[in-house]
Amino acid sequence: MLRYIVNRLLIVVPLLLALTVLLFLYVHAVPGDPIAGMLGPNGTPELVAQIRADRGLDRPLLEQYWSWLSGLVTGDLGVSLISGQDITPIVIARIPATLQLTFAGLFFVILIGFPAGYLAGKHKGGWLDRILSPAALIGLSMPAFWVGTLLILVLGVQLRWFPTGGYVAFEDNAWQSLRLTLMPALVLGITLSPFLARMVRASTAELAHEPFIVQARTRGLLPGTISRRYLLRNAILPVVIVIGMQLGTLIGGQVIVEQLFNWPGVARLLIEGAVRRDYLLVQSLIFVIAVIYIVINLLTEVVHASLDPRVRL
Amino acid sequence: MIEIKPLISVENLTVEFPVRGSAVRAVDDVSFEVGHGEIVGLVGESASGKSTLGLSLMRMVPSPGRVRARRMEFDGRDLSALDESQLRQIRGSEISLIVQDALATMNPVTTVLEQITEVVRDHEGVRSRRVLRARAAQALRDVQLPDVEINLRRYPHELSGGMQQRVAIAQGLILGPKLIIADEPTTALDVTVQAQILSLLKQIRDGGTSIIFVTHDLATVAEICDRVLVMYAGRIVESGTVAEVFAEPQHPYTQGLLASLLPLGGDPPKRLDAISGQPPRPEAWPSGCRFHPRCPLWKSKGEPEICVNEDPQPDESRTHWAACHFAGEGVR
Ligand code: SF4
Numbered sequence: 001m002l003r004y005i006v007n008r009l010l011i012v013v014p015l016l017l018a019l020t021v022l023l024f025l026y027v028h029a030v031p032g033d034p035i036a037g038m039l040g041p042n043g044t045p046e047l048v049a050q051i052r053a054d055r056g057l058d059r060p061l062l063e064q065y066w067s068w069l070s071g072l073v074t075g076d077l078g079v080s081l082i083s084g085q086d087i088t089p090i091v092i093a094r095i096p097a098t099l100q101l102t103f104a105g106l107f108f109v110i111l112i113g114f115p116a117g118y119l120a121g122k123h124k125g126g127w128l129d130r131i132l133s134p135a136a137l138i139g140l141s142m143p144a145f146w147v148g149t150l151l152i153l154v155l156g157v158q159l160r161w162f163p164t165g166g167y168v169a170f171e172d173n174a175w176q177s178l179r180l181t182l183m184p185a186l187v188l189g190i191t192l193s194p195f196l197a198r199m200v201r202a203s204t205a206e207l208a209h210e211p212f213i214v215q216a217r218t219r220g221l222l223p224g225t226i227s228r229r230y231l232l233r234n235a236i237l238p239v240v241i242v243i244g245m246q247l248g249t250l251i252g253g254q255v256i257v258e259q260l261f262n263w264p265g266v267a268r269l270l271i272e273g274a275v276r277r278d279y280l281l282v283q284s285l286i287f288v289i290a291v292i293y294i295v296i297n298l299l300t301e302v303v304h305a306s307l308d309p310r311v312r313l
Numbered sequence: 314m315i316e317i318k319p320l321i322s323v324e325n326l327t328v329e330f331p332v333r334g335s336a337v338r339a340v341d342d343v344s345f346e347v348g349h350g351e352i353v354g355l356v357g358e359s360a361s362g363k364s365t366l367g368l369s370l371m372r373m374v375p376s377p378g379r380v381r382a383r384r385m386e387f388d389g390r391d392l393s394a395l396d397e398s399q400l401r402q403i404r405g406s407e408i409s410l411i412v413q414d415a416l417a418t419m420n421p422v423t424t425v426l427e428q429i430t431e432v433v434r435d436h437e438g439v440r441s442r443r444v445l446r447a448r449a450a451q452a453l454r455d456v457q458l459p460d461v462e463i464n465l466r467r468y469p470h471e472l473s474g475g476m477q478q479r480v481a482i483a484q485g486l487i488l489g490p491k492l493i494i495a496d497e498p499t500t501a502l503d504v505t506v507q508a509q510i511l512s513l514l515k516q517i518r519d520g521g522t523s524i525i526f527v528t529h530d531l532a533t534v535a536e537i538c539d540r541v542l543v544m545y546a547g548r549i550v551e552s553g554t555v556a557e558v559f560a561e562p563q564h565p566y567t568q569g570l571l572a573s574l575l576p577l578g579g580d581p582p583k584r585l586d587a588i589s590g591q592p593p594r595p596e597a598w599p600s601g602c603r604f605h606p607r608c609p610l611w612k613s614k615g616e617p618e619i620c621v622n623e624d625p626q627p628d629e630s631r632t633h634w635a636a637c638h639f640a641g642e643g644v645r
Contacts, residue, residue, distance in 0.1 A: 177458075211414065214373075214375075214418075215410070217404070218368075219404060219405035219485075220400075225431055226422060229427075233420075233422050234420070251387070309468040309471075
């Protein structure tokens, strides 16, 4: 297992390096000067030049890249072009909110997607399947911003059950924090669970034809034993894989949901940075997100290996 | 003389699968008996219905298949009159099924210990982990699995093919069944392991358990079976003791099967292509004698009408019989 992780990291490092080059070039190719944009009509050419020099933007590109990269290695994400603040503490401050939303979202994805897929697959062609399968198709085609707006309008504005947006740290006020998390997490759950449900349905339905399920019946096992130990335990296996596969979508959904619900997470920071053309911030954030993506992917593989004894890492 | 009732006796058993409006008979009107403590070989090519016949004895044919029988008596009970929960109690405890691919029949995510003990839990309600563990260890020792304690903790895929088959047999044996249906249990194994498993099955038979040994391989039948039923196209075409059938096969099909066997240490057979052509499919069994399109005897006799029009009936009053209009004439 350890060797596997080390091996994976050895592949990941050159990949990340390539990513930094691409990111750096891409962001710098975007037209418009962030400093001039920030200062607006007040920006005299002298002032712009001064701030540019202050942020190190007048140095050759290669030198800029090198100082950014050597910063990344030591955990220093650089300085915001706009505010001049260190980026690392800003990002760290945003991480708890993002993690809270991610895990709450995953919770709903699994809570909705797994039972729906499992039951539909177990009773394939039954009444439940005939309701759930089209429902999953509809769910798949609903964009997150639309579901989010709908929830805000109905649960927030009409019924006034939940606040329409904002964030309170869990340790400050747990109850309020959960109330605020529910709707954005539900949006992630509703929009991302149909895919999981479809995968679980397909794999559960296939299980029914597996020789070991047939053999379990010839051994006269109780129906409950067959459901729990044979169907359920094998149907869980694809869940981890699907979640690993869906990470990208999850992060994408996060960007929309954080924006919609005024959620001060990493994804929203990214949008803020992009709007202000704070390209060092954008560049560093995308890098951080890529690292998180890789770590979680690795984690899902470890979890999968621990659930399925046939997988050896 | 006291007449000893057979363990299982089946009369006019048919297994039907509905296919596009009509019913396809994979097993067609078959009757036979299996006595206590005997190994009966059920021999045939693929699609002859032999595996389906084995499953039908547990009333377990894949849906939407249907099992019908005039009589299906197992150990004094009528199998066809039992409901699903009564059948469940018989399956795995009184009748066990062992199949060719042991690995595929085991739950990949549970250990050998769990696999073996779950039948004990579900059938006998034993809950104590210590008792279950001891029972499992004993069952594995009974099938001569080495390193029992280590292997109990292993997962199925971590065992060798021979060990997997032993575990599968231990699973089938742990509740002391009266009948084991062994469907090609040695086909996937190499020769040494095959011999070990066969001798294990003989020991099980000697312990009083009856075995229906489903196979396409007459050589193994000669090695371990007491009696043999030859199946062709959903029917039993020849039945007798192993000695009788091997010494004097009466059905041209059996004769062909035997002719294609390589005699041990002797000359290679004169005609390896003893039975030419493809076995028929259940959707299109031939008329009359179902073997006639491939029957060398029929051809050598100038293709008599009777074989095409009339179904040969077995003379079941004899211990050795063949369903052939010209039984015993054979071109040997
Ligand atoms: S009945 Fe006729 S066709 Fe059938 S096996 Fe006998 S000889 Fe051949």
